[in-house]
Amino acid sequence: MGSIVQETKILSQKNSEQVEGISSQEKTRLEAEARGYQKVLDREPHNETALRELLNIRLQQQDILGAIAPLETLVEIHPKVTEYAILLGQTKQHAEDYEGAAAAYRDVLAISPLNIMALGGLVNLFLNQNLPERAIALLQNTLTQAQEANERDDQNADLSSIQLLLGEVYTEEEKYADAIALYDEIAATHESDFRPILAKALLLQKQGDTEAVKPLLETAYELAPPEYKDQIKSNF
Secondary structure: OHHHHHHHHHHHHHHHHHOOOOOOHHHHHHHHHHHHHHHHHHOOOHHHHHHHHHHHHHHHOOOOOHHHHHHHHHHOOHHHOOOHHHHHHHHHHHHOHHHHHHHHHHHHHHHHHOOHHHHHHHHHHHOOOOOOHHHHHHHHHHHHHHHHHHHHHHHOHHHHHHHHHHHHHHHOOHHHHHHHHHHHHHHHOOOOOOOHHHHHHHHHHHHHOOOHHHHHHHHHHHHHHHHHHHHHHHHO
């Protein structure tokens, strides 16, 4: 179970490792290709193939500022494709354009209020700026709105993912009792979901409560899909 709050940091680290592994010959080739795609865009600013290829090259080069322009154009062309806007938010956050990052995440949430990646991006942004109460308020308000929408429109929104994100924030801010209470609530409502059980186990492990951790990890291991079992087993 990957932590959404940490995802941006992990992405940045992976990009850094990727750049370090590129040879000088490869760097030269990438820059030549980038110049070619930029020439195409000078003639055809909305050429999507050139935009996507240039974006891919800038990300490989970890040229954060260079990635922003093609991303902004792709968002302009496809305002309802939330993946572009989320990536734009992440990119602007890396570039320390926090206002621009927040705007990108909020644009996604205006279209899809329960988008967990946009919520996670905005929460991570608040935490990086030492604004944990804003992060908590955002998630609590989102949960209230989602619950009201479910009751009003007979929908079936995935509240547990938002609750888990709120639990991560509580844990980051050392509000351990709040986090544990929330994980217990999720586990009681979704008995087959391994995520709240694993999250509680990792929190108790962090606190040094080894006696309580083992049975929780065993339960999470049994409930988890095969692709997560090795990750859980590494915590035994």
